[in-house]
Amino acid sequence: MDDQADRQAFFTDGVTRLMDRLYGAAMRFTRNDDDAEDLIAETLEKAWQKLDTLDDRENFDGWIMRILSNTYISQWRRNRTRSEIFDDEPCTHDLDDRDSLYAKLHQPFLLWWGTPEKAFLDNLVVEDIDRALGKLPDAYREVVIMVEVLGFRYEEVAQQIEVPIGTVRSRLNRARRMLQESLWQTARDAGIVKRDSTREETLNEK
Amino acid sequence: MKSKLSCEEVLSKLMSYLDHEENAESESEIDLHLHECRECFSRAEFEKALKRKVAAAGEVKTPEDTRKRLEALIKRF
Numbered sequence: 282m283d284d285q286a287d288r289q290a291f292f293t294d295g296v297t298r299l300m301d302r303l304y305g306a307a308m309r310f311t312r313n314d315d316d317a318e319d320l321i322a323e324t325l326e327k328a329w330q331k332l333d334t335l336d337d338r339e340n341f342d343g344w345i346m347r348i349l350s351n352t353y354i355s356q357w358r359r360n361r362t363r364s365e366i367f368d369d370e371p372c373t374h375d376l377d378d379r380d381s382l383y384a385k386l387h388q389p390f391l392l393w394w395g396t397p398e399k400a401f402l403d404n405l406v407v408e409d410i411d412r413a414l415g416k417l418p419d420a421y422r423e424v425v426i427m428v429e430v431l432g433f434r435y436e437e438v439a440q441q442i443e444v445p446i447g448t449v450r451s452r453l454n455r456a457r458r459m460l461q462e463s464l465w466q467t468a469r470d471a472g473i474v475k476r477d478s479t480r481e482e483t484l485n486e487k
Numbered sequence: 488m489k490s491k492l493s494c495e496e497v498l499s500k501l502m503s504y505l506d507h508e509e510n511a512e513s514e515s516e517i518d519l520h521l522h523e524c525r526e527c528f529s530r531a532e533f534e535k536a537l538k539r540k541v542a543a544a545g546e547v548k549t550p551e552d553t554r555k556r557l558e559a560l561i562k563r564f
Contacts (some may be wrong), residue, residue: 289564292561292564293558293561293562296557296561297558299500300554300557301546301547301548301549302545303549304547304548304549304553305544305545305546305547306545308547309545314550316531317553318553318556318557321557322556322557322560325557325560325561325564326560326564329561329564378498381558382533382537383530383534398529399536400535401534402533402536402540405540405546406544407544409545410540410541410543411544414541414544419530422507425541426545428506429538429541429542429545430541430542430544430545431545432542433506434508435506435508453502454502456502457502460541461537470510481556
């Protein structure tokens with residue numbers, strides 16, 4: 282097999298294998314079918330052009346997902362309106378834990394595998410997560426995707442979005458809290474927990 | 488060996504720990520605490536499970552026509 286054919290076969294195999302992950306990440310970033318496809322197409326063109334810079338073929342998966350993320354950050358989000366205002370004040374662990382999803386669901390004295398919070402998670406479907414992610418401001422959603430979906434280190438996220446690492450932590454904390462609030466709302470709408478219930482009321486009903 | 492950390496301290500570092508962003512010493516201390524404290528262990532299990540759910544949402548079946556167009560694109564490279 283000549284070099285060109287070998288490169289083509291390797292690239293095609295890798296992309297085919299990763300297609301659903303590329304599409305999933307692109308959908309979470311862009312929230313739109315057409316934009317997701319365009320983002321992947323641009324990613325594939327860049328990746329193909331830079332394939333010689335991939336030092337170890339074993340690293341292909343992370344390498345191409347980084348190109349996707351970089352492409353979104355550097356080009357796509359420039360086009361969005363800069364109307365979003367969000368609070369980038371430091372926020373590491375100063376959120377009131379009583380507002381967390383866990384605190385709302387948790388019943389003391391039950392083992393983890395028989396708890397309401399476990400049952401709640403078991404009932405969560407991809408669409409619930411998708412909706413909750415979709416409600417996050419772009420700047421928050423991006424860090425969640427990069428950390429939770431793509432598995433990037435905080436330092437790498439900071440470099441990609443060109444903010445201090447403290448800002449990454451802060452956005453991540455706030456994003457997670459907003460995500461949990463949104464999932465709590467989903468649980469109430471689905472009747473998993475009583476609408477407008479306080480924690481105590483919920484516990485008394487169990 | 489008894490954990491040196493309080494539950495509040497563990498809680499403040501929990502997400503960073505689950506993201507593998509704590510240093511080795513801090514990670515060991517949190518490991519030890521989670522081994523000893525059922526309440527914090529349950530919390531960690533909940534957050535881990537939620538992280539897995541969010542990560543799983545990053546894989547979406549590509550629509551057939553999109554897949555075909557992208558495969559056709561690669562063939563032109």
